[in-house]
Amino acid sequence: MKKTPFHVSRRSFISQSSKATLALGIGSTMVGSSFLAACGSPGEKEQKITLSTGFEQTPLGYDYTSLEPNIDAMTMEIHYTKHAAAYAKNLGEAVSEEGVDASKPLEDVLMNISKYSTKMRNNGGGHYNHELYWKIMKPNAGGKPEGVLAEAINSSFGSFEAFVEQFETAGKTRFGSGWAWLVLDKSNKLAVGSTPNQDNPLMDVSEFQGIPLMGIDVWEHAYYLNYTSDRAGYISNWWNVINWDLVSERYEALV
Structure with missing residues (x-):
């Protein structure tokens, strides 16, 4: 029998290769492996508390009230005690149902989220995203980053102002609900992007991957009581509450 030649176009090859790389996820990269090693077990060391996330x-x-007027007290209370608390509760149920080892960091699950249920994906992502969101905000904060993070931002985006513009655009143009992120990507460089719903760049199913350094919640429940439909205003004022010290710690622990 005569064999039919099989030809693969360059475009098709690149497309399939990209899909294969995406399927591997950030956890399969040197950056991802280093990140998990730095996470260790939740609460193991002071530095690792900065990086690793537990399941509660x-x-x-x-x-x-501490973040007013940028984020109002009622929004904060509802957001933390209702929305975020529900993600933590439902994540606990998923962990029990799927036999997950909760002594390991949540990041380990997220990097392999394709192996788990939709319930794990939605609530594991929701819990992780909010735990990071609370930590990278603090009263009387804002300003600009300093030191090696400032240098990396200037190197990656040209200037801090250019980074802010790109980050705000990612948040404002995220269709529907989701998050905007600053990450350390697979090539060990800073990048900005967004994810839908409660997905995040750690997930092996995400189209935008990297190690999150900071992220903003652009679901309406994060801002609607104070800003109504003005998502852009919320994002613009959010710079006033960013804890750049913690964002810098996350970055410096990885480079």
């Missing part, structure tokens, strides 16, 4: 909701590090 941690206490908020400030009062609900």
Whole structure:
């Protein structure tokens, strides 16, 4: 029998290769492996508390009123005690149902989320995203980053102002609900992007992958009581509450 030649176009090859790389996820890269090693077990060391995330909701590090006028107290209380608390509760159920080892960091599950249920994906992502969101905000914060993170931002985006513009665009143009992120990507460079719903760049199913350094919640429940439909205004004011010290710690622990 005569064999039919099989020809693969360059475009098709690149497309399939990209899909294969995406399927492997950030966890299969040197950056991802280093990140998991730095995470260790939740609560193991002070530095690792910065990086690793447990499966239970941690206490908020400030009062609900502390981020006003940028984020109002009622939004903070509802967001933390209702929305975020529900993700933590439902994640606990998924962990029990699917036999997950909760002594390991949540990041390990997220990097392999394709192996788990939709319930794990939605609630594991929701819990992780909010735990990071609370930590990278604090009262009387804002300004600009300093040191090696500032240098990396200038190197990656040209200037801090250019980074802010790109980050805000990612948040404003995210269709529907989701998050905008600053990450350390697979090539060990800073990148900005967004994810839908409660997905995040750690997930092996995400089209935008990397190690999250900071992320903003652009679901309407994060801002609607104060800003109504003005998502752009919420994002613009959010710079006033960013804890650049913690974002810098996350970056410096990985490079």
